[in-house]
Amino acid sequence: MSFSAVRFYMCLLVLLGASVLLAGCGGADANSMIADANDTNVKRLATLYSFFHIRNKYKGPKNEGQLREFIESQDADRLKRGGIDASKLDELFVSERDGEPFVIRYGVNTVIRGPALPVVFETTGVDGMRQVGFTNGPMKEVDNDEYDRLMAGKADKEKVDYGRE
Numbered sequence: 691m692s693f694s695a696v697r698f699y700m701c702l703l704v705l706l707g708a709s710v711l712l713a714g715c716g717g718a719d720a721n722s723m724i725a726d727a728n729d730t731n732v733k734r735l736a737t738l739y740s741f742f743h744i745r746n747k748y749k750g751p752k753n754e755g756q757l758r759e760f761i762e763s764q765d766a767d768r769l770k771r772g773g774i775d776a777s778k779l780d781e782l783f784v785s786e787r788d789g790e791p792f793v794i795r796y797g798v799n800t801v802i803r804g805p806a807l808p809v810v811f812e813t814t815g816v817d818g819m820r821q822v823g824f825t826n827g828p829m830k831e832v833d834n835d836e837y838d839r840l841m842a843g844k845a846d847k848e849k850v851d852y853g854r855e
Contacts, residue, residue, distance in 0.1 A: 721771050728772045731782055735792060735810045736823030737772065738764075743800050743825060750798040750809070754783075757794070787821065788814040795843070800825050808840040 728734045742751050742760050751757040758779060761769070766776040774782060784791050790813035798809050810823030819831045822840055832840065839845060 724771050725773050728774075730821070730829065731784065731786055732792065732810050732812065732821045732823040733829050734772060734774055734782060735794070736825065736829065738774075739794075739798075739809045739823075740825045748800045748802065750800075751796055753796050754794065757796070785812045785815075785821070787816050788812055790814055793841070795841070798825070798843075798846070805846075807846050808843075811837065811841060 728737055738761055739750065739757065741764075742757060743749065745760070751760065761774075761779060761782075762776070764776075769776050783794075793811040793813055795809050795811070798807050800807055806824035806826045806828050808822045808824050812820040812822070815821065815831075815837075819833060820837050821829055821831050822837065823829050
């Protein structure tokens with residue numbers, strides 16, 4: 691078989707694979723996928739913190755004012771797709787589970803393809819478990835010991851898989 695025939699069949703195989711993957715999405719559109727990935731305030735804030743990183747050479751916001759200013763500068767329709775009402779930013783900074791403001795680690799810097807770092811923390815949580823939001827969007831529910839370790843930044847240099855739940 692000639693090189694061009696092999697190339698043709700490789701392209702055909704890739705297109706068929708892509709078609710199967712797209713069909714497997716069940717018709718879910720991008721907006722619903724974005725909303726599903728950002729279904730809680732801890733995930734929304736972690737995602738916005740990550741966007742801040744991307745736009746600022748992987749440097750984290752220095753304080754809440756800088757993060758809020760960044761969020762307010764975003765397009766309201768884009769925020770809405772992520773489940774964020776631009777007119778209710780105060781609510782974004784509060785956990786739906788314990789009703790308390792999040793504790794946020796400001797000034798956390800990342801690198802391209804680096805580990806997901808903990809940045810958004812529930813204050814009290816529920817039943818001894820607290821949610822922690824990481825850069826790149828994942829969220830993990832952790833016990834008090836793990837919470838303290840993450841809050842202290844002890845996991846920042848570890849290669850731990852904090853994938854989406």
